[in-house]
Amino acid sequence: MSNQKKRNFQIEAFKHRVVVDPKYADKxxxxxxxxxxxxxxxxxxxLSFEExxxxxxxxxxxxFGEKLYSGxxxxxxxxxxxxxxxxxxxxxxSFLEELNKKWNEHNKALEMIRDILMYMDRTYIxxxxxxxxxxxxxxxxxxxVVHFPKIHTRLLNTLLxxxxxxxxxxxxxxxxxxxxxxMFMDLGESVYQEDFEKPFLEASSEFYKVESQEFIESCxxxxxLKKAEKRLTEEIDRVAHYLDPKSEEKITSVVxxxxxxxxxxxxxxxxxxxxxxxxxxxxxxxxxxxYNLFRRVTNGLLTVRDVMTSHLREMGKxxxxxxxxxxxxxxxxxxLLDERDKYDxxxxxxxxxxxxxxxxxxxxxxxxxxxxxxxxxxISLFVDDKLRKGLKGITDVDVEVILDKVMMLFRYLQxxxxxxxxxxxxxxxxxxxxxxxxxxxxxxxxxKLKTECGYQFTSKLEGMFTDMKTSEDTMRGFxxxxxxxxxxPTLIVQVLTTGSWPTQPxxxxxxxxxxxxxxxxxxxxxLGTHTGRRLSWQTNMGTADIKAVFGKGQKHExxxxxxxxxxxxxxxxxxxxxxxxxxxxxxxxxxxxxxCLQSLACVKGKNVIKKEPMxxxxxEEDSFFVNDKFTSKFYKVKIGTVVAQKETEPExxxxxxxxxxxxxxxxxAAIVRIMKSRKILDHNNIIAEVTKQLQPxxxxxxxxxxxxxxxxxxxxxxxxxxxxxKLYRYLA
Amino acid sequence: MTxxxxxxxxxxxxxxxxxxxxxxxxxxxETVKLISMEGFEFVIDREAAMVSHTxxxxxxSPGGFSESKDGVVTFPDISTPILxxxxxxxxxxxxxxxxxxxxxxxxxELTLELMMAANYLHT
Numbered sequence: 017m018s019n020q021k022k023r024n025f026q027i028e029a030f031k032h033r034v035v036v037d038p039k040y041a042d043k044x045x046x047x048x049x050x051x052x053x054x055x056x057x058x059x060x061x062x063l064s065f066e067e068x069x070x071x072x073x074x075x076x077x078x079x080f081g082e083k084l085y086s087g088x089x090x091x092x093x094x095x096x097x098x099x100x101x102x103x104x105x106x107x108x109x110s111f112l113e114e115l116n117k118k119w120n121e122h123n124k125a126l127e128m129i130r131d132i133l134m135y136m137d138r139t140y141i142x143x144x145x146x147x148x149x150x151x152x153x154x155x156x157x158x159x160x161v162v163h164f165p166k167i168h169t170r171l172l173n174t175l176l177x178x179x180x181x182x183x184x185x186x187x188x189x190x191x192x193x194x195x196x197x198x199m200f201m202d203l204g205e206s207v208y209q210e211d212f213e214k215p216f217l218e219a220s221s222e223f224y225k226v227e228s229q230e231f232i233e234s235c236x237x238x239x240x241l242k243k244a245e246k247r248l249t250e251e252i253d254r255v256a257h258y259l260d261p262k263s264e265e266k267i268t269s270v271v272x273x274x275x276x277x278x279x280x281x282x283x284x285x286x287x288x289x290x291x292x293x294x295x296x297x298x299x300x301x302x303x304x305x306x307y308n309l310f311r312r313v314t315n316g317l318l319t320v321r322d323v324m325t326s327h328l329r330e331m332g333k334x335x336x337x338x339x340x341x342x343x344x345x346x347x348x349x350x351x352l353l354d355e356r357d358k359y360d361x362x363x364x365x366x367x368x369x370x371x372x373x374x375x376x377x378x379x380x381x382x383x384x385x386x387x388x389x390x391x392x393x394x395i396s397l398f399v400d401d402k403l404r405k406g407l408k409g410i411t412d413v414d415v416e417v418i419l420d421k422v423m424m425l426f427r428y429l430q431x432x433x434x435x436x437x438x439x440x441x442x443x444x445x446x447x448x449x450x451x452x453x454x455x456x457x458x459x460x461x462x463x464k465l466k467t468e469c470g471y472q473f474t475s476k477l478e479g480m481f482t483d484m485k486t487s488e489d490t491m492r493g494f495x496x497x498x499x500x501x502x503x504x505p506t507l508i509v510q511v512l513t514t515g516s517w518p519t520q521p522x523x524x525x526x527x528x529x530x531x532x533x534x535x536x537x538x539x540x541x542x543l544g545t546h547t548g549r550r551l552s553w554q555t556n557m558g559t560a561d562i563k564a565v566f567g568k569g570q571k572h573e574x575x576x577x578x579x580x581x582x583x584x585x586x587x588x589x590x591x592x593x594x595x596x597x598x599x600x601x602x603x604x605x606x607x608x609x610x611x612c613l614q615s616l617a618c619v620k621g622k623n624v625i626k627k628e629p630m631x632x633x634x635x636e637e638d639s640f641f642v643n644d645k646f647t648s649k650f651y652k653v654k655i656g657t658v659v660a661q662k663e664t665e666p667e668x669x670x671x672x673x674x675x676x677x678x679x680x681x682x683x684x685a686a687i688v689r690i691m692k693s694r695k696i697l698d699h700n701n702i703i704a705e706v707t708k709q710l711q712p713x714x715x716x717x718x719x720x721x722x723x724x725x726x727x728x729x730x731x732x733x734x735x736x737x738x739x740x741x742k743l744y745r746y747l748a
Numbered sequence: 749m750t751x752x753x754x755x756x757x758x759x760x761x762x763x764x765x766x767x768x769x770x771x772x773x774x775x776x777x778e779t780v781k782l783i784s785m786e787g788f789e790f791v792i793d794r795e796a797a798m799v800s801h802t803x804x805x806x807x808x809s810p811g812g813f814s815e816s817k818d819g820v821v822t823f824p825d826i827s828t829p830i831l832x833x834x835x836x837x838x839x840x841x842x843x844x845x846x847x848x849x850x851x852x853x854x855x856x857e858l859t860l861e862l863m864m865a866a867n868y869l870h871t
Contacts, residue, residue, distance in 0.1 A: 069771040131805040
């Protein structure tokens with residue numbers, strides 16, 4: 017034997033039994049069947065895995081795989097039928113528990129069986145493409161237990177019942193729920209969806225439909241939203257605890273639909289508690305909640321935004337067209353700023369700084385600010401007030417903040433050139449009367465305007481500042497070269513470049529002798545250094561400080577306008593003067609003179625002049641004399657300086673006219689610019705382009721543009737196309 | 749027992765003793781016992797035995813089969829020399845997976861039975 021081993025090997029006889037016995041298969045199967053029974057009855061401890069495995073192995077090897085497979089299915093099915101009867105018999109509460117228990121047992125047994133039958137799983141089933149043992153086991157469970165008619169409906173109802181209980185506040189066994197639901201998931205995605213998820217979603221939908229109807233009848237908007245939010249978080253919690261995560265989206269969309277989407281309009285428009293009410297009362301928490309909830313449904317935010325926009329426009333329109341409010345421009349603008357701040361805060365805190373809401377806010381403001389044609393004027397007046405006195409004592413940072421806010425309102429204006437005109441007027445008055453609180457603030461605002469509108473906008477304003485500076489230098493030069501003038505009245509001259517400053521017609525006025533001498537000296541000095549220029553005195557804009565001694569010897573220093581000074585100086589020579597005499601001597605025009613006399617004689621506490629008769633208005637027959645009994649607490653008395661006021665009607669008309677006039681060349685320039693580059697353009701396009709170009713300054717009127725085009729055609733800048741009358745051509 | 753069988757038994761024990769760490773206590777945690785058709789007992793590491801999928805299922809299957817409780821598996825169909833070779837294979841497999849790539853020599857006359865056993869044990 018050993019020799020044979022060395023030379024070649026012999027295949028020894030096949031050690032395994034050659035099966036001849038037909039009953040072999042049956043016998044083997046019986047062993048296995050018994051074993052499966054034992055496993056199912058929890059009685060497997062005495063079994064030998066190896067033995068069973070070997071038997072199964074042998075069966076498959078000897079081509080009895082078919083028998084093994086079908087036997088396995090039959091046995092398991094029989095067992096499961098029995099089990100389902102047991103489960104069904106379970107009473108009320110323990111039904112679910114029984115099911116759960118049996119399911120766990122089944123799983124364990126299935127695993128054991130699968131291990132034993134692993135060889136069959138690997139070979140026979142692979143080759144015949146049948147279902148593997150484990151999935152087969154699950155399917156059998158599904159078919160025989162879950163889909164067993166009596167169990168099926170009862171199971172579903174029990175589960176839905178429990179969910180319902182939990183929704184009404186009872187505590188349920190979540191662990192048990194989780195296991196049972198997991199069973200569905202293990203049985204397959206479709207089983208879960210068909211047998212549980214779909215009915216669950218339907219039932220939930222019903223439940224929320226009813227509940228939302230109940231709530232909306234009884235609660236106000238804020239409370240309803242709180243409840244909706246609570247339910248939403250509850251459902252998400254429920255999914256986390258015992259449902260398939262994929263269900264989260266589905267159930268939340270059900271809640272959203274029933275509780276929010278279906279009642280959206282009603283909620284937003286609810287009387288006394290809807291969106292408008294919340295906005296008015298700064299209910300940030302409620303607003304935030306509404307935002308978060310509505311964000312989840314389509315068009316939710318759109319609805320909120322629309323209602324907010326229409327409310328803003330309504331409110332804004334009321335604000336700007338209210339005649340009461342228009343009485344005080346500073347109030348008016350302050351109110352606008354306050355409203356804007358308020359809504360800004362709402363959007364920041366409650367709406368998470370949502371850009372779409374910001375845009376809605378901006379467009380609403382733009383809409384109603386421009387409804388009142390006096391808005392540009394009022395904004396300029398507001399700034400004027402602040403720069404004169406409102407900024408006293410406020411830190412630099414705060415000043416910047418206020419100016420930035422004003423800039424924000426400025427941006428909303430469509431007629432920015434109107435603003436420019438008024439601002440120039442007010443700035444001139446401030447500069448000349450020396451009434452600016454802070455030079456830095458003024459300059460800072462100019463810079464902001466420049467950034468916003470470009471150099472062109474602010475060049476003249478800057479020119480005004482330069483003039484003031486230059487004048488200081490000139491005065492120094494003048495007194496430096498005329499030392500003899502240090503005695504006698506002091507003259508301070510501001511030389512204004514005509515183009516930069518708002519033009520006023522020069523008003524005639526006879527200056528008293530002492531003053532006019534000085535003026536002449538200054539004129540010759542100035543023209544000595546700057547030839548080719550023309551100076552004209554603006555007497556309506558000047559001020560004077562006069563020392564006066566009254567009857568009882570009281571000395572006062574009076575700060576008056578130039579006109580007032582002329583009038584007062586006349587009383588140096590006579591005690592009593594009639595209106596006509598004053599008029600003749602000073603040559604001041606009647607309306608100005610009347611105003612001037614009124615402030616001198618009729619203002620309580622400041623009447624340095626007495627009038628006869630003692631009426632409020634100045635009449636042409638009145639006569640005036642010095643008020644010897646004049647007293648004042650202070651040494652320095654200020655008398656009626658002209659303060660920038662709201663314009664009277666005729667003044668307003670005049671300003672507007674001037675603005676319109678200024679616009680004409682701007683429109684023309686724009687037209688020429690466009691045509692030069694395009695050469696040929698049709699009517700509608702020209703209008704569109706011109707409007708776009710001029711938009712930063714003002715809203716161009718199409719009729720006006722048409723007129724300008726006609727004018728340009730007359731002047732041979734453009735021509736009409738001979739064939740198409742709507743086409744224009746540029747003429748070089 | 750014949751002389752040859754005796755020799756084989758001693759050899760098997762030697763092999764086992766060479767490879768395993770503890771022989772004194774056959775706890776369920778560390779070692780398992782494999783018994784061949786003639787009754788030879790091979791005590792090897794649990795880790796080595798788990799190379800075979802079948803043995804692994806036996807030992808880890810839920811349900812309390814006797815094998816997992818006692819840590820003893822009987823193979824009435826596998827002869828001793830084959831079982832011995834299989835144990836050697838287990839250890840060689842572990843070594844190979846750890847990087848030590850040596851050769852595993854199979855005597856030609858064992859081939860067929862070895863294959864059948866391998867099929868059975870899903871190794």
